[in-house]
Amino acid sequence: MAKMTKRRDSDADAEPAIKPSASKRARKTVDASEFKSAVVGDDLRLPLTDAEIFYLPDFVSVQKAEQWLRQIAKIDGWYRPTLKMYGREITQSREIAAYATDRSLSVKYSGTTVQMRYDYPPVLREIQRCVEAQLETTFNHVMLNKYDSGNVYIGKHADNLENRVIASVSLGAERTFILSHKKPPTDSPAKATGDPFSRAKRANHDVADPYHRSLKLASGSLLVMQGETQQHWKHEIPKEPRVKHQRISLTFRQLVF
Ligand SMILES: O=C(O)CCC(=O)C(=O)O
Ligand SMILES: [Fe+2]
Numbered sequence: 001m002a003k004m005t006k007r008r009d010s011d012a013d014a015e016p017a018i019k020p021s022a023s024k025r026a027r028k029t030v031d032a033s034e035f036k037s038a039v040v041g042d043d044l045r046l047p048l049t050d051a052e053i054f055y056l057p058d059f060v061s062v063q064k065a066e067q068w069l070r071q072i073a074k075i076d077g078w079y080r081p082t083l084k085m086y087g088r089e090i091t092q093s094r095e096i097a098a099y100a101t102d103r104s105l106s107v108k109y110s111g112t113t114v115q116m117r118y119d120y121p122p123v124l125r126e127i128q129r130c131v132e133a134q135l136e137t138t139f140n141h142v143m144l145n146k147y148d149s150g151n152v153y154i155g156k157h158a159d160n161l162e163n164r165v166i167a168s169v170s171l172g173a174e175r176t177f178i179l180s181h182k183k184p185p186t187d188s189p190a191k192a193t194g195d196p197f198s199r200a201k202r203a204n205h206d207v208a209d210p211y212h213r214s215l216k217l218a219s220g221s222l223l224v225m226q227g228e229t230q231q232h233w234k235h236e237i238p239k240e241p242r243v244k245h246q247r248i249s250l251t252f253r254q255l256v257f
Contacts, residue, residue, distance in 0.1 A: 030102070030140065035164045035254040038135035038224050049181060049210040052227035057218050059134060059169065065220035069171040071123040072248055077115070078146065084111025094154065095146040099124060102140055105257055114143075124250075131167055131252055135224065139167070139252035147175065150243030156180070156236040164254040165226045170217040173245035177217045178236050184211035217249075 040054040060068070077097030082089050098107065098114045107114040120128070124142065132138055145154065150173075159166055217223060217237075225235075 030256050032164055032256050036137045037226055038137050038165045038167065040135065040224055046213060047210060048179065048213060048233075050232035051179070051229045052225070053179065053229055054224040055215060056134070056222040056224075058220065059222035060130065060220045062220050065171045068123060068127060069219075069246070069248055072144065072171065072250070073146070073246070075121045075124065077117050077144070079115060081112045081114065093152050097144040098142070100141045100255075105141060105255055107141070107143075107255070127169060127250060128252065131169060131222065134222065135165070135167060137165055137254075139165070139254055141253045141255045143251045143253070145249045145251070147173070147237070147247045147249075149246070150175070150240035153239045154237045156234045158182070158230045158234050159225075159253075161230050163230065164256070165224065167252045168223045169250045170219060170221045170223070171248045171250070172219055173243050173247040174216050174218055175237050175243065175247050176240060177215050177223065178238060179213045180234050181211035182232055182234060
């Protein structure tokens with residue numbers, strides 16, 4: 001029987017995550033110790049409290065990113081999951097595609113079991129190889145998210161705590177990525193944030209705030225979150241209606257099951 005790993009996601013189109021049951025934990029076959037942390041220079045680490053987050057703006061060239069975007073947009077696995085929320089079924093606005101290297105690995109979130117594929121298309125294999133070589137570690141799962149325009153977004157959430165390293169490759173349109181500490185001190189500017197769009201507009205104006213950060217995810221960039229980051233921080237990609245082009249992200253994860 002497939003082992004379930006739940007993805008924590010408090011997205012506007014997601015219900016609160018349910019913790020894996022004790023019996024499922026007892027069936028773990030991939031232990032956290034089997035995964036290594038990513039190796040990234042300290043010069044690329046964001047100066048944030050309780051976080052181990054790195055941003056590599058030039059992971060690959062803009063030309064390579066364009067080529068990957070064209071190929072990835074055409075893979076077979078894209079679909080819109082049907083989420084079950086408060087007894088209702090809704091279709092998620094973001095198309096996703098999910099792949100795992102281990103056939104017994106599955107992911108569930110917001111009342112939906114993700115349609116996992118195990119046959120990586122060659123381009124996805126190539127991208128994973130590049131990410132693994134760059135970070136000197138390995139991944140067993142990748143989730144692709146397609147944002148057709150700035151109207152497609154992902155709400156504020158933290159990823160599953162059982163993820164050791166999360167590495168996101170961005171292809172296509174530049175989007176704003178907002179990081180917020182879950183418990184900023186009362187006098188932190190992060191407390192004074194308004195709606196996501198106005199926060200997006202403040203991008204890069206709050207570099208010195210160690211409890212809140214907006215950054216632009218460039219095409220061909222790589223963002224890495226690891227260590228205790230998910231315990232203390234949430235992240236989101238807000239709506240940005242002025243963005244007309246497509247962005248695809250590939251989020252590589254180390255799922256423990
Ligand atoms: O698209 C991105 O870069 C972020 C995706 C994300 O946060 C997620 O899939 O959990
Ligand atoms: Fe996430």
